Amino acid sequence: xxxxxxxxxxxxxxxxxxxxxxxxxxxxxxxxxxxxxxxxxxxxxxxxxxxxxxxxxxxxxxxxxxxxxxxxxxxxxxxxxxxxxxxxxxxxxxxxxxxxxxxxxxxxxxxxxxxxxxxxxxxxxxxxxxxxxxxxxxxxxxxxxxxxxxxxxxxxxxxxxxxxxxxxxxxxxxxxxxxxxxxxxxxxxxxxxxxxxxxxxxxxxxxxxxxxxxxxxxxxxxxxxxxxxxxxxxxxxxxxxxxxxxxxxxxxxxxxxxxxxxxxxxxxxxxxxxxxxxxxxxxxxxxxxxxxxxxxxxxxxxxxxxxxxxxxxxxxxxxxxxxxxxxxxxxxxxxxxxxxxxxxxxxxxxxxxxxxxxxxxxxxxxxxxxxxxxxxxxxxxxxxxxxxxxxxxxxxxxxxxxxxxxxxxxxxxxxxxxxxxxxxxxxxxxxxxxxxxxxxxxxxxxxxxxxxxxxxxxxxxxxxxxxxxxxxxxxxxxxxxxxxxxxxxxxxxxxxxxxxxxxxxxxxxxxxxx
Amino acid sequence: xxxxxxxxxxxxxxxxxxxxxxxxxxxxxxxxxxxxxxxxxxxxxxxxxxxxxxxxxxxxxxxxxxxxxxxxxxxxxxxxxxxxxxxxxxxxxxxxxxxxxxxxxxxxxxxxxxxxxxx
Numbered sequence: 151x152x153x154x155x156x157x158x159x160x161x162x163x164x165x166x167x168x169x170x171x172x173x174x175x176x177x178x179x180x181x182x183x184x185x186x187x188x189x190x191x192x193x194x195x196x197x198x199x200x201x202x203x204x205x206x207x208x209x210x211x212x213x214x215x216x217x218x219x220x221x222x223x224x225x226x227x228x229x230x231x232x233x234x235x236x237x238x239x240x241x242x243x244x245x246x247x248x249x250x251x252x253x254x255x256x257x258x259x260x261x262x263x264x265x266x267x268x269x270x271x272x273x274x275x276x277x278x279x280x281x282x283x284x285x286x287x288x289x290x291x292x293x294x295x296x297x298x299x300x301x302x303x304x305x306x307x308x309x310x311x312x313x314x315x316x317x318x319x320x321x322x323x324x325x326x327x328x329x330x331x332x333x334x335x336x337x338x339x340x341x342x343x344x345x346x347x348x349x350x351x352x353x354x355x356x357x358x359x360x361x362x363x364x365x366x367x368x369x370x371x372x373x374x375x376x377x378x379x380x381x382x383x384x385x386x387x388x389x390x391x392x393x394x395x396x397x398x399x400x401x402x403x404x405x406x407x408x409x410x411x412x413x414x415x416x417x418x419x420x421x422x423x424x425x426x427x428x429x430x431x432x433x434x435x436x437x438x439x440x441x442x443x444x445x446x447x448x449x450x451x452x453x454x455x456x457x458x459x460x461x462x463x464x465x466x467x468x469x470x471x472x473x474x475x476x477x478x479x480x481x482x483x484x485x486x487x488x489x490x491x492x493x494x495x496x497x498x499x500x501x502x503x504x505x506x507x508x509x510x511x512x513x514x515x516x517x518x519x520x521x522x523x524x525x526x527x528x529x530x531x532x533x534x535x536x537x538x539x540x541x542x543x544x545x546x547x548x549x550x551x552x553x554x555x556x557x558x559x560x561x562x563x564x565x566x567x568x569x570x571x572x573x574x575x576x577x578x579x580x581x582x583x584x585x586x587x588x589x590x591x592x593x594x595x596x597x598x599x600x601x602x603x604x605x606x607x608x609x610x611x612x613x614x615x616x617x618x619x620x621x622x623x624x625x626x627x628x629x630x631x632x633x634x635x636x637x638x639x640x641x642x643x644x645x646x647x648x649x650x651x652x653x654x655x656x657x658x659x660x661x662x663x664x
Numbered sequence: 665x666x667x668x669x670x671x672x673x674x675x676x677x678x679x680x681x682x683x684x685x686x687x688x689x690x691x692x693x694x695x696x697x698x699x700x701x702x703x704x705x706x707x708x709x710x711x712x713x714x715x716x717x718x719x720x721x722x723x724x725x726x727x728x729x730x731x732x733x734x735x736x737x738x739x740x741x742x743x744x745x746x747x748x749x750x751x752x753x754x755x756x757x758x759x760x761x762x763x764x765x766x767x768x769x770x771x772x773x774x775x776x777x778x779x780x781x782x783x
Contacts, residue, residue, distance in 0.1 A: 179739070179764060179782045180732045212729035212766075212777075 154241035157254045157283070158219075158234035159274045160226045162441065163482070163489030164402050166277025168254075170220045171231065173238035178214035184235070186219030189227045189440065198229070198259045199236045206263035206310040208245050215239060225486040227441045230268040233257035233287065236310060246317040252284040257292075263310040267291035272405035275299050276398070287313065295405055298398065298416045343384050345562040350547040354381055355559050357540050357654055361496070362388045362565070363572035364633030365587035367475075367537055369460070369499040371527070372544030373511040378500035381544075382456045383422065385498060388565040389454070390573060391418040396452045399492050403448045421453035423495075427462035435470045435480050435493075442482040442489045447474045450495035460499040461529050471497070472533050499538065501530060513546055539589060539626050541656035572636040588633045596628045602635075602643040610648055619652075627651045677721025677767035678705055684765070684776050690715065697749055704745050706765075713759040716746045721767040730766040731779065739783045 152175045159166040169186075182196045196217075200210055217235050219226055234255040241248055256274050257265040271292040278286045279302040286304055288296050293306035307313045348355060354370070358381055361368040368385075370378040392400065397416040425434060425446040432438060436445035447455060457463060474480050478494035503509040504523040509516040518526070535541075560568075576588050579600075585591065591600060601607070610627055613619045619627070630651035631643035640647065682692055685708055693714075694707040706717040718738070720730035727733075742762060750760075762783035768775045 177779050179734050179779065180729060212731050 152242040156238040171234040171238045172218045173242040174216045180212045186222040201261040202259040202263040229258035232259040254278040254283045257289040265289045269408035273402040362569045365589040366539035367497040368540045376544040376546045386420045386422045387562040389420045423450035427459045444491040447493035448491040455495040456498045575636040681719045681765045717763045
């Protein structure tokens with residue numbers, strides 16, 4: 151009798167598959183059947199769509215309505231298909247025309263016909279744009295989130311009635327589409343956290359700037375109250391703002407989590423994630439039943455993942471960091487398919503030096519036994535600790551520093567400028583290799599093309615030959631030295647740079663520096 | 665009393681349906697064909713095809729469209745009854761079809777909706 155179709159997107163991870171929603175109205179006993187591998191939440195869609203259309207003044211005919219979601223083999227989930235299903239049925243009922251077949255629909259329906267917000271609108275719009283759609287119709291509440299995209303127009307609808315009115319009437323008018331506003335230079339220090347506020351700790355501040363400039367992972371071991379958290383919180387403020395592309399990737403993750411910002415401007419501030427030490431493996435790397443959701447590592451994409459009390463995390467949660475640290479992404483396997491989330495983050499660990507917290511402290515005696523101390527920090531060694539270039543021991547601030555007698559620290563703004571300049575210098579050198587940061591430099595280049603020269607590495611060579619450092623430690627020192635050289639505007643690392651790098655790198659085993 | 669009214673309405677609807685079918689060129693073979701497990705409203709034939717017709721009559725749509733009350737299980741029962749009817753009447757091998765007719769009596773106006781091949 152009547153056949154019509156509309157389009158929607160099925161998301162798995164951040165990648166979407168275009169789903170054709172076909173509606174057929176046939177002269178048969180009344181019924182509403184949804185086929186094409188819907189899951190439980192999507193099967194319920196039939197009841198919502200029927201009521202929403204009826205209460206909007208478009209009751210379904212007393213005929214058999216079959217809706218097919220094709221490709222039928224792709225598992226589909228969630229309430230975001232409601233709008234596309236309603237549209238295809240309304241088209242089959244010839245209630246309204248479809249202005250363009252290059253239109254994609256996403257939204258959940260209320261029984262009264264209201265179009266309600268759903269999660270994942272940004273990656274859906276991204277997938278729609280990639281598939282060649284020109285317009286995406288989204289719930290009004292999701293418009294801001296989707297309109298950061300260029301190259302696809304976004305129309306917000308509040309109800310079925312409004313949608314039908316739009317399609318019946320002003321088909322040719324484009325007044326409701328939103329255009330892209332690219333972000334201007336954004337106030338990166340909006341959080342109110344400035345490096346200036348840190349009293350003393352000049353080595354730690356320097357280390358923080360070096361970590362930011364080279365993308366080096368950082369660990370800080372020190373007694374309670376020595377300012378580890380305070381320092382870590384200020385790292386995002388000195389990182390360069392995200393590029394539009396990076397900001398979109400981050401916004402896509404936040405969109406899937408349903409906590410995208412209401413502002414139509416892209417947020418270009420690197421994110422700062424601090425999962426609690428009781429966090430489960432799924433909370434860290436992502437997971438969940440059926441259709442997996444991103445975890446803390448993906449929320450920290452292009453930003454900072456700060457693990458406070460790192461030694462209190464359960465071992466599997468820490469071990470789960472190995473894959474994203476290596477590859478910059480997480481793959482979560484489920485029966486429905488494999489979901490991939492980006493997870494290229496900068497890791498910052500903070501830990502107490504021992505169970506009582508005062509080992510190595512100059513202010514308070516430690517009450518732990520030697521073995522207890524060794525065992526405590528021993529939890530940190532292994533594959534994760536291995537990837538950390540900068541290993542700081544932090545001492546509580548002395549009274550003279552706290553009163554501001556020492557040198558004042560850089561402001562975040564100054565530090566960010568230095569970081570950006572250093573990154574540009576590194577990029578110029580690394581771009582031919584397809585790399586961006588010194589921390590990514592492969593070993594073979596460190597030993598040939600990017601070796602600082604025998605005179606500069608004299609001390610390090612000696613340390614290697616007498617066994618004080620390993621070959622891996624040697625390479626890590628060189629990477630750090632390159633970043634330090636970039637920060638100081640040197641063309642090659644000098645002896646001094648390498649000495650500082652060796653100091654920051656510390657020992658290969660966290661318990662050894664006592 | 666209510667039951668009698670309903671019975672009357674049903675009979676009336678079936679009569680209107682029969683009149684309609686005859687006008688359409690159907691030959692009515694049997695009406696209210698009772699067996700132990702139920703009743704077939706109308707059995708007719710058209711161009712050599714045997715047609716079993718379920719008739720639903722309503723005076724309002726408050727409880728929904730009349731056709732909506734023909735459920736899957738009801739259709740299954742009609743199929744069983746049809747098979748039994750063919751056995752009893754010793755119908756030779758022939759084409760069979762299941763139709764549904766909705767008779768809507770609204771304020772003195774009667775509308776008839778005929779759905780073919782619904783089962």
